[in-house]
Amino acid sequence: MTKHSKKQKKSAEQAFLASYDASRFPKPSVSVDVALITAVDGQLKALLTRREKFPEKDKWSLPGTFVGLEESLDIAAERALRTKTGVSGIFLEQLYTFGLPQRDPRTRVISVAYYALVNFEKLTRLQTQSDRIQLVEIDVPWDGEKGGQVRAKDKQGKRLKLAFDHAEILGLAVLRLRGKLDYAPIGFELLPRKFTLRNLQRIHETILNKKKNKDSFRRRILASGLVVPTGEFEVSVGHRPAELYRFKRGAIRK
Amino acid sequence: MTKHSKKQKKSAEQAFLASYDASRFPKPSVSVDVALITAVDGQLKALLTRREKFPEKDKWSLPGTFVGLEESLDIAAERALRTKTGVSGIFLEQLYTFGLPQRDPRTRVISVAYYALVNFEKLTRLQTQSDRIQLVEIDVPWDGEKGGQVRAKDKQGKRLKLAFDHAEILGLAVLRLRGKLDYAPIGFELLPRKFTLRNLQRIHETILNKKKNKDSFRRRILASGLVVPTGEFEVSVGHRPAELYRFKRGAIRK
DNA sequence: TGAATAGTGTCTATAAGACAATATCCC
């Protein structure tokens, strides 16, 4: 192709783009929803907000927002999390896109779901907020790919109704966690910067909903090189204190 | 809540929905793109079409389409595959959603990417079609999470230019394949109904781009229970014929 | 008969689970 014809082609493309009318086609709305998950006392919890408006008024939903026209999906998810819950700078990863035509009664809304992980202590500010935002215990009794119903319970153990298809999103988020746990360093996202190996084991057991062998867990984690001892120890724990470790970014696990 | 107030609430919600105006907000366009992958002669190939229109004219792209307003994402992906390539009824699974604001020069287009797997022999009809649709050798030199550049080559080994961010989609599709291979029965999707264990091993080696030990591969597959012998054997292969197996749907792999 | 690959048996290395013994801190 000559330089001349290249220039011709370029301008033809520019003319095409200039005359392109995106409004000719009807479009769905696009939102992001974020499943923010943490672990406390051997229980997985998710951050939910009670809806004050129609539709699905008074049901509990994941923090979400519509995607801005000039905004990437990742940025939209980060913005939803920040503006609705005050949390930012944490692990956030795309999960799955939900697009059944009737999933939102208002209009066609396609939702790109994300999941986020955070150490519980970073959320303590939220505890003092209104009861519109709550950390809610979630229960995902799925064995393999799918399974029983996802349940969300408030502090009194009362079951909460989830809006839209958000129960399904939560279920898939936990399933993804379980699947990635053994080959991606995600357990650390739920812990403070320094932690004991037993803390980490507890996190794994909470996510998998299954006891793990202490000895081999310890060996496996240490052998992975993902963790380095700090030389510091727990204090005032009423028993022999365990050494504190920290996560070593970038180490490749086997 | 009394029956009366429930009814009140219900009608309030209906009134809200009736007056909801979805056109108030500007919206992105939403498309699906499908990475159809097969394996031939130890090489992974993808089905690509040469673009005849702007933008990205003459570059090669994945079959795709805009999502209909009343159509689920899965159905849209299935439709794109069927109408653009004539293939249907095959393995199709959502991959990831791509949404950078500038990924399409026309307007904001968010693309929900899918990947599909099919046995090469089901595609033979396509070989006779125009050269606008081609099965193209793809090369994904990624070690772990990310890595080198994805390359697509035509039959003469000439490198093809890929449109939009479709190289990235192909790379992620192959990465997903590699990750799922050991715990999901996806190798079978690339084989005919009856196959030898060596055929299956070849598929695994092609996907992982890595030789596998014959003995332990055999043991592992047989132990998984995912495969049952048919009692039939290869014929006229110039050496001792191997037994043909078939995939046993629903067996759980350890 | 020889080429070529299928299929089987055995040994070794590695990693996880089970169990036990010892170490250390706090009360």
Next chain:
DNA sequence: GGGATATTGTCTTATAGACACTATTCA
């Protein structure tokens, strides 16, 4: 000292890789 958990060591079991050997078909 006693309670409680951390940390280390050893044994057993399951699995993957390496290697060698036998089996079977076809040219």
